[in-house]
Amino acid sequence: MNKEETLISTTESEFCLEDYNKLLVRSSKKKVISTPHGNVVVHLQGNNSKNSPTIITFHDLGLNSSLNFEEFFVSNYMSSVIKRFSVIHINAPGQVIDAETIPEEKYPSMAELSEIVEHICYHFGVVNFVGLGAGLGANVLVRVAQQRPKFMTGLILFNCSASSESWIEWMYCKKHIKALKQSEKFPENVIKYLLWYHFGNRKNRSLQNISEKYRFFLENQVNKSNFVLLWETYADRKEIKISREIAQNGKTYFGSARTLRVPILNMVGDESPHVQSTINLNGKLDPKRIFVRCTWMKLQDSSSIIEEQPQKVAEAIRLFLHEVC
Secondary structure (H helix, E strand, O other), rough: OOOHHHHHOOHHHOHHHHHHHHHHHHHHHEEEEEEEEEEEEEEEEOOHHHOOOOEEEEEOOOHHHHHHHHHHHHHHHHHHHHOOOOOEOOOOOOHHHHHHHHHHHHHOOHHHHHHHHHHHHHHHOOEEEEEEEEEEHHHHHHHHHHHHHHHEEEEEEEEEOOOOOOHHHHHHHHHHHHHHHOOOOOOOOHHHHHHHHHHHOOOOOHHHHHHHHHHHHHHOOOOOHHHHHHHHHHHHOOOOOOOOOOOOOOOOOOOOOOOOOEEEEEEEEOOOHHHHHHHHHHOOOOOOOOOOOOOEEOOOOOHHHHOHHHHHHHHHHHHHHHHHH
8 A cells, every 4th residue: 555545544633624635636637648739738537446436627717737836726626526526627739837838839728728628638538527617718618519419428618718819809809918028027907907807996905815816827927938839829819609589489409500509607797807708608508408507796895706605606516417427
């Protein structure tokens, strides 16, 4: 029996739940997977038995899996989930700490990022999974659900937009991307824009530690060139062609297939700058589709819900997983 197995077999009386959570963080495994669109770093957590159901996560812009999800998954609120599920955290190419610079012409598009998810499934032999994504990562997983609905048992989305950037947002993004390319470090106005992207205009003191954590990652740990490539990819994304097909009598066309065909939990904070995007997405989903549940949920007094409302988010996720798995 190796050291890790010995620690895991230790009785609960010998260490508290906080120590157990720290153990889970340390025991998460890093793997580098070769895909047709470059090498991808994944982190594995949770139950690694062959028959355990799978959750696949994809992070948001300006973050990686460690910052976005891994701490949340080892919190007390998610302990029952991580004991039952195998969790695969996918990092977009070049977004992990100390990543090598990727040539501009080789960086994948949004459609190709969704193909990376499929390739990860094939690599690990995942037949179906629950997808969990935030922002950019949510958009990627929606593309997977549209193209490969049989892969998806369910889909959990935070701050998701299925639309292309508006002209105003696109211009703001291009302005900041240009400034970033011309600077050796992250300009302050770019940092402020990215913090707004995650937290909106909130001045809550409770967000200070979180925003400082994000700021430190951007200024000291992210590969700037790779980040620019990912940001350009997301800014130039095309609208995902989904729609709710409703007849004149208000009923869904029988057999229509332009909307997503998987159960969806679509979540956002009421202070988030992405509320309208989630509403627009919800309008393209069909809550009356047989065997498919689509729920839109807005949490109060928050913008980055996974950071500010982890207990409520975890409760919603547990209930959703109970229904779809």
